[in-house]
Amino acid sequence: MNPFSLMRQQRFGPFFWTQGLGAFNDNVFKTALITQVAFNTASLTALDGAMLATLLPGLFILPFFLFSASAGQLADKYEKSQIIRLVKLLEICIMLFASIGFLSRSLLMLALALFLMGVHSTLFGPVKYSYLPQHLQPQELTAGNGLIEMGSFVAILLGQVLGAWLGSLEQHALFTSLSVLLIAISGYHLSRGVPLSPAADPSIRINWNPITETIKNVRLFWAQQTLWVAIVAISWFWFFGATLLAQFPNLAKQVLQGSERDFISLLSTFSLGVGIGSLWCEKLTKGKPALGLVMLGAVGMSVFTWDFAYTVSNLQQQLLMQPSLTLHTLAGLGYWRMLVDVALLGVCGGVYIVPLYVLLQSRAEAGYQSRVIAANNIMNALFMVVSAGFSLWLFGMGATIAELFAITAAVNLLVALYLCLRQPEYWQSTRDFLKQ
Incomplete structure (x- = not known):
C-alpha cells in the first residue's frame, strides 16, 4: 500500500496533523526561549546563560517522570479524541501564559510554561501511539507508525529552525507569542476532526x-x-x-x-x-x-x-x-x-x-x-x-x-x-x- 493514502483518510489525517503541530509548537517555544537565554541573558535574568540553557530542557523532560503513569491510566480509561481536544485546549492556555511571560520578560513565567508544555506532551504521549491500533488494520501499523515518526522528526526540525529564528528577532517577544498561539489554535481546530476512539478500559480506578x-x-x-x-x-x-x-x-x-x-x-x-x-x-x-x-x-x-x-x-x-x-x-x-x-x-x-x-x-x-x-x-x-x-x-x-x-x-x-x-x-x- 501507499502509506501516504492514509493521510487522506479521516481516521488518520486529522490525528497526524494534530500530533505534528503539537511537536512543532513544543520545539518552536522551547528553542525560542533557549535562544533568548543563550544570547540575551541579561534582559531576562542575572543568572548564567549557559547554565540556564542546559537546565531548561530538563524542565521539559521532568513531567515525563512525574505524570506519565497517570497519563497512561487516563488514556486507557477515557475516550481518546476527547482527551486530545482537552490537551489542545490546555496548549492554548499554556501559550497564552507563555506569551505574557515573553512580553513581560519574566523568566519565571517562561520556565513554568516550559514545564507545563512538558505536561502537555506527557498527557498526549500515551494517546499518540495507542490511538493507531484502534483505527488501523494490523497490516497498516508499520505504515502508520512510519508516517508518525517521519512527521514528528520533521516537525521537531522545523520547530527548532523557526524557534531559533524567532528568538533572534528584535521583536522576538511579540512574534514568538503570536506564532505559538496561532500554532496551538490550529492544532485544536484540526483535533476536532479526530474520530471517536472508545475507552480501552473504563473501569480503571486512577491512582494519582x-x-x-x-x-x-x-x-x-x-x-x-x-x-x-x-x-x-x-x-x-x-x-x-x-x-x-x-x-x-x-x-x-x-x-x-x-x-x-x-x-x-x-x-x-x-x-x-x-x-x-x-x-x-x-x-x-x-x-x-x-x-x-x-x-x-x-x-x-x-x-x-x-x-x-x-x-x-x-x-x-x-x-x-x-x-x-x-x-x-x-x-x-x-x-x-x-x-x-x-x-x-x-x-x-x-x-x-x-x-x-x-x-x-x-x-x-x-x-x-x-x-x-x-x-x-x-x-x-x-x-x-x-x-x-x-x-x-x-x-x-x-x-x-x-x-x-x-x-x-x-x-x-x-x-x-x-x-x-x-x-x-x-x-x-x-x-x-x-x-x-
Missing part, C-alpha cells in the same frame, strides 16, 4: 500517586519480557540520538569551526534521514511485522556513526594543520561524506525504531496499550537524562566529540547483542528477513 503507579507499571511490564525488552530497545534509540544530537552545536562551532548553518545542516540531514527510514519500513516489510529490521538498523547505525566519527576527526585535523582553510573549502575532502553519514545514520535509525513501536502496539493487551506507552515514555526520559551523564563522564575522561560518537556506536552493538540474547526472536527475525 506517580511513584507507586510507576513502580506498578514497571513490575507489570517486567513480567512481560517481550514488551519490556522492546521498551529498553526504544529507550536506547533515544539515548543514542540524544547523545549525538546534543553535540551537533559544539561539533559545528568548535570542532569544525563552522556556523549555525552547519548545525542546521547536520540536524536537518539527520531528521530527514529518520523520516525516510521510517517510511521505508513499510516498503521493506510489505505491510508485515518484521523485527529483523531492528538488528539491520542497529548495525547500520553503528557503521555510519563510526564513519561519521572518523570523517569528523579527519576534518578537524586538516583544519588544525591548515588554519587558512575553512570547513566549506574542505567539501571535496570529507564535508559531504560527513553529511551522507548523518543521513544514512538517520535512515537506519528510522528502520530500527518503527518496528519496535509496532511490536508494542501489536503485542500489548488492548486494555493496557496506553499504560505500555506511558511506561515507555518514562524509560525514554530516563535514558535521555542518563545520556547526558554518559557524555559528561566521557568528556571528563578526556574523550573528544568524535571519540564519544565512536564509543556510543560500539555500545550500540553491545545493546543489539543484549536484545538478541534476551529475546532470540530478534535474531531469528533478522535471519528470516535476509532469507526473503
